[in-house]
Amino acid sequence: MTKDIKDLVKGFINGDQEAFAELVRRYKRKVYSLAFRMLGNHADADEVTQETFVRLYEQRENLRTVGYFTGFLLRIATNYTIDLLRKRNRHHLSLDDETEMTLPLQLELSMGAAGPDKEIEDDELGVMIAQAIDRLPPKQRMTLILHDVEGFDKTEVAIAMGCPEATVRSNLHVARAKMRKWLGKKLK
Amino acid sequence: MKCRQVQFYLTDYLSGNLSLNDTRDFEEHLAACATCRLLVQEERKLVTTLRGLPTPDPGESYWSGLEQTILEKARTRAASNVYPAASPQRKRREFPWRLAIPLAASLALFFLSLEDNRYLERMLGTGFPSATSNAGEDSGRATYNQSTRSGEIIEPDFQVEYTLLLSAPGLAPRNLLMVEIINQTESEGSL
Numbered sequence: 001m002t003k004d005i006k007d008l009v010k011g012f013i014n015g016d017q018e019a020f021a022e023l024v025r026r027y028k029r030k031v032y033s034l035a036f037r038m039l040g041n042h043a044d045a046d047e048v049t050q051e052t053f054v055r056l057y058e059q060r061e062n063l064r065t066v067g068y069f070t071g072f073l074l075r076i077a078t079n080y081t082i083d084l085l086r087k088r089n090r091h092h093l094s095l096d097d098e099t100e101m102t103l104p105l106q107l108e109l110s111m112g113a114a115g116p117d118k119e120i121e122d123d124e125l126g127v128m129i130a131q132a133i134d135r136l137p138p139k140q141r142m143t144l145i146l147h148d149v150e151g152f153d154k155t156e157v158a159i160a161m162g163c164p165e166a167t168v169r170s171n172l173h174v175a176r177a178k179m180r181k182w183l184g185k186k187l188k
Numbered sequence: 189m190k191c192r193q194v195q196f197y198l199t200d201y202l203s204g205n206l207s208l209n210d211t212r213d214f215e216e217h218l219a220a221c222a223t224c225r226l227l228v229q230e231e232r233k234l235v236t237t238l239r240g241l242p243t244p245d246p247g248e249s250y251w252s253g254l255e256q257t258i259l260e261k262a263r264t265r266a267a268s269n270v271y272p273a274a275s276p277q278r279k280r281r282e283f284p285w286r287l288a289i290p291l292a293a294s295l296a297l298f299f300l301s302l303e304d305n306r307y308l309e310r311m312l313g314t315g316f317p318s319a320t321s322n323a324g325e326d327s328g329r330a331t332y333n334q335s336t337r338s339g340e341i342i343e344p345d346f347q348v349e350y351t352l353l354l355s356a357p358g359l360a361p362r363n364l365l366m367v368e369i370i371n372q373t374e375s376e377g378s379l
Contacts, residue, residue, distance in 0.1 A: 020262075021255045028254055029243070036244040045244070050258055057262035129237055148238040153203075172199055180230050 009069050013060050020060075024053050027070075030150065031077045037145045038081045039088075040134070048084065052077040071159025074146065078160045082138050125186050132182045140175040143168055148176075189213040194224045201228070202235055 003011075003022065011019030028049060035048035055076050066072045133141055133149075139161065146157045147168070158165045189197075189210075194217055200206045201214050218225050 021259060024255045024258055033243050042246055050261060053258045054262045054265055058266065125237060126241065148235050149241055151239065169199060176231055176234060179234055
């Protein structure tokens with residue numbers, strides 16, 4: 001039987017290792033995906049994923065007072081990712097890092113029944129969007145990725161970012177406006 | 189609904205989180221405004237493309253051993269209570285004293301050197317005691333009336349207790365080095 005998150009969190013707080021393992025299983029892809037989109041390479045995304053869950057393990061007592069488990073977990077991941085991003089200047093990555101960064105991000109958008117021309121257009125748009133996301137400042141990028149790419153709601157994003165929902169709305173508005181400006185006619 | 193409100197509600201509209209009434213107003217505005225229609229169309233396409241971006245996946249070999257790796261790492265960390273050297277801790281930004289102190293000093297000098305202290309003149313008005321012949325210290329209490337442009341005197345509006353340090357004879361009030369306003373109270377007609 002599939003346990004719901006509240007039961008798993010309760011079990012985890014009470015020291016149930018299997019509950020912790022199940023939480024890792026359920027959230028590892030989300031955390032990895034978020035970190036990868038922010039940092040652009042597997043090594044950093046792996047570091048963030050592991051460190052996030054290790055810190056969650058250490059902070060399990062704090063979970064007693066937490067309302068939103070997802071927001072709490074994302075907060076740990078977000079803080080670590082932004083710190084890592086500040087620490088490592090991505091513009092000085094080596095050529096190897098660049099290869100690693102682009103390979104997993106092959107933007108093979110699902111084309112459905114679209115024809116070859118449409119495929120090329122969508123592929124180009126996907127690449128342009130990925131590049132445009134990279135140009136955003138860290139907090140706007142994080143907000144856009146959490147809300148628009150990963151599909152978390154405003155409340156979860158606000159908890160993850162440690163800011164009011166109004167700030168999320170504002171960051172999102174600015175980030176999207178920049179993206180529209182950079183992508184120009186491609187979106188019309 | 190106006191264009192600015194459309195921009196404000198756009199995220200909620202695209203997520204389907206707008207109330208029925210607001211959705212109706214939103215769509216009524218869109219029907220009448222080509223600029224907002226274009227904005228919504230572009231933003232919808234952007235969000236749809238963002239949602240459709242492929243999920244990064246390092247492969248099953250990575251995922252399969254992850255829980256165990258994390259669990260072992262967490263237990264080791266808990267046992268030794270050691271944080272990784274590379275672990276970035278958020279640093280508090282220090283207050284920029286190097287900038288703040290010279291800036292504060294410059295501002296203080298600027299205000300002290302103002303030739304025409306209009307605030308002082310407005311506070312002390314015409315009832316300000318003459319400083320043409322006295323040097324030293326002076327203090328007192330005065331009630332000042334406000335007058336209109338036509339010269340009509342209206343109700344007293346404030347009372348000032350003051351101490352003057354007259355640095356030199358012959359200076360006009362606005363040139364006095366220091367005026368300490370001890371107390372300023374709103375007049376309630378009883379002065």
